[in-house]
Amino acid sequence: MSDWRDFGPDTLSPPLRAALVVFARHGYHGASIRMIAEEAGLSVPGLYHHYRSKQAILAALVDTAMDELFEHSEAAVEDAGGDPVARFENLVESLARFHMARSDQAFVASTEMRSMDPGVRDHHIAQRDSQQAMLEDTIRAGVDSGDFACEHPEDAARAISSLCVSISSWYRPDGPLTADDVVARHLHFARGMVGAGPGRRGR
Amino acid sequence: MSDWRDFGPDTLSPPLRAALVVFARHGYHGASIRMIAEEAGLSVPGLYHHYRSKQAILAALVDTAMDELFEHSEAAVEDAGGDPVARFENLVESLARFHMARSDQAFVASTEMRSMDPGVRDHHIAQRDSQQAMLEDTIRAGVDSGDFACEHPEDAARAISSLCVSISSWYRPDGPLTADDVVARHLHFARGMVGAGPGRRGR
Amino acid sequence: MSDWRDFGPDTLSPPLRAALVVFARHGYHGASIRMIAEEAGLSVPGLYHHYRSKQAILAALVDTAMDELFEHSEAAVEDAGGDPVARFENLVESLARFHMARSDQAFVASTEMRSMDPGVRDHHIAQRDSQQAMLEDTIRAGVDSGDFACEHPEDAARAISSLCVSISSWYRPDGPLTADDVVARHLHFARGMVGAGPGRRGR
Amino acid sequence: MSDWRDFGPDTLSPPLRAALVVFARHGYHGASIRMIAEEAGLSVPGLYHHYRSKQAILAALVDTAMDELFEHSEAAVEDAGGDPVARFENLVESLARFHMARSDQAFVASTEMRSMDPGVRDHHIAQRDSQQAMLEDTIRAGVDSGDFACEHPEDAARAISSLCVSISSWYRPDGPLTADDVVARHLHFARGMVGAGPGRRGR
DNA sequence: CATGAATGAGGCTTCATTCAT
DNA sequence: CATGAATGAAGCCTCATTCAT
Secondary structure, X not given: OOOOOOOOOOOOOHHHHHHHHHHHHHOOOOOOHHHHHHHHOOOHHHHXXXXXXXHHHHHHHHHHHHHHHHHHHHHHHHHOOOOHHHHHHHHHHHHHHHHHHOHHHHHHHHHOXXXXXXXXXXXXXXXHHHHHHHHHHHHHHHHHOOOOOOOOHHHHHHHHHHHHXXXXXXXXXXXXXXXXXXXXXXXXXXXXXXXXXXXOOOO | OOOOOOOOOOOOOHHHHHHHHHHHHHOOOOOOHHHHHHHHOOOHHHHHHHOOOHHHHHHHHHHHHHHHHHHHHHHHHHHOOOOHHHHXXXXXXXXXXXXXXXXXXXXXXXXXXXXOOHHHHHHHHHHHHHXXXXXXXXHHHHHHOOOOOOOOHHHHHHHHHXXXXXXXXXXXXXXXXOHXXXXXXXXXXXXXXXXXXXXXXXX | OOOOOOOOOOOXXXXXXXXXXXXXXXXXXXXXXXXXXXXXXXXXXXXXXXXXOHHHHHHHHHHHHHHHHHHHHHHHHHHOOOOXXXXXXXXXXXXXXXXXXXXXXXXHHHHOHXXXXXXXXHHHHHHHHHHHHHHHHHHHHHHHHOOOOOOOHHHHXXXXXXXXXXXXXXXXXXXXXXXXHHHHXXXXXXXXXXXXXXOOOOO | OOOOOOOOOOOXXXXXXXXXXXXXXXXXXOOOHHHHHHHHOOOHHHHHHHOOOHHHHHHHHHHHXXXXXXXXXXXXXXXXXXXXXXXXXXXXXXXXXXHHHOHHHHHHHHHOHHHOOHHHHHHHHHHHHHHHHHHHHHHHHHHHOOOOOOOOHHHHHHHHHHHHHHHOOOOOOXXXXXXXXXXXXXXXXXXXXXXXXXXXXXX
């Protein structure tokens, strides 16, 4: 992980990228395999050559996204060294940046949980939970160190997480806010939620 | 509006309530008319006797929900009198309570925007926008009165709104948190987001 | 059962009769649901209104046929009174007449066992076995009474049964042989197979 | 033809043997080219390298089988010299042995006639007819010589033939009956069908 | 021969919707 | 309102087959 702040272009295969576009626009059940194939410039059996089923496409999409998020998050925390506040802030920033850089993946992953087959869903939930646990851990560490004043770390973690997830449903790269703007605002919100001091990096 | 904090049992017609259950579980496109009819204890033509189309059901569902939210929100603000802080807090509380008392409606409304026909969607967006505007207005009023320190009222409003919407996807009446717990925490988060003082009603 | 020698017109529903024609001509896997619907004068969903699946059609077809065979066979045996030879001959005659009167059903049932889903197949096999057991029983009774000289009743039963089944693959009502001809010849064959005397009813 | 009683291992090419297994289990239309390729340990294009089409595989399979049957039958008849009874009995024995030694081929050939393209089917029917004619001829010769008492040689030939074909659908080499058992029983049945005397070779 | 990619046609099934009774 | 019957369109997926490498 060279730079956890930089996500670069996604690494999706063409069929997967096509499916992402269509899923994001119409939802899993609203997207037909024909739409995906057309978006991918493939025939329907051509699409099935690459993925065994519509469900497998969703699984691949969600899995890739969560892996990427996890890698960046881990790097972000590691990059922060031992300081609880920095660990927390880096983690929130990586969350926010992921939901901007991979907004469609994040949106689909969070929106289509009910469309996943049990096995896929279970895997996804496990990934989400481990991600959530990371966030909770950094908050608790900050509380323990006296940097945060937060009575309900679990609730704060959920709220911060929800807030970052919601970015994916409105943020557009060509919108009025830059990615750095969004990061700054959400860091500000997050600090408030955990009762952090004014923030050593400024507001 | 006798008490804007109390939502009571929903006023949905049986077919509408059935549709709500099915939409919430499977999504609009994942739900079939037959599922809805069965859940409602109606025959398929019986269901069509009440609603002209699947789309009409969705529209009625979403419309009802937004109307209810709007009514309660207006009452909440009015109930606060002239104090900007109280108006803001009551509005946030009504948002949070709505997303707990009507979690399925809220979830479906926020999730199925892409499944709505243009006319239905436009109407829904207008309702959302007016709701969002209320929140922004109370924040700006608080800033003007010097009660809030908030550089980007629009962003804060969106974040608070998102946070409340997200309640609908995890809150369960029989879960570990009471509705009052959830309200308290979210009021706390919301105050932090607009840079309110310590909160005159206690924390 | 008024007259076990008379099968009369089949009692198949129109969709079932259509399926029978198509299955007999193309085989289960070679028959498409569209062919069946067309033969039935229905649209494809119209066909599904009557039967839940292609497999259910096959099951209904086979089940009906075996039931009919069993009813006629039981009546035939009963009609023979206590004489072992008459019981045997009536049973063989009912088998032969069934495979002429219901040649398509019999052909499909015997040919498409491998196309049946496990549950359907098991049921069908049980029906066949009980039918086969009837035949074996009459042969053993004839051996016990000294009317037949047959060392391997089981093998004879299987051979006689196979012979009758094979009728369904060549017999045509408008062919050179009348149904009575076919019965006479097969009674003759069957008597020879169980080592019966010259036949008290003449040859 | 060294010994017409001995069929030895089949001479099928690996792809053909694979196709046989799959056709026997699922039927022609229920078998896919991919199943056959997998069973053969070949890739799909690899399979097409050997055979031009699925239909060509069926044709080769059926053709090989009928040729083999014909060769053995001719040798059996020739081996019998001029005696009509011996000619008949050898022919029946070769039929029975073929349907045991090549049960799958025989089963597929008799079952998939309706799946053959016209040209293939016509060829197969011609082969069957010539085989059937051989049997009829030996019966008629026996009748002419006074060895058989049979009013309808054509019907007897068909019945004997059907009986032997049916062997292929139940005989298993590891079953309770040896091949010699099966031959003995069917010779017995066949003699009875043509009104032969007690059988000079013993029963 | 294998791999990998591709496709038109068609497989079974279900969709939302309607109409007669 | 229910029952029962119906349908055009479309759902996901697989078919036999081909071609480039």
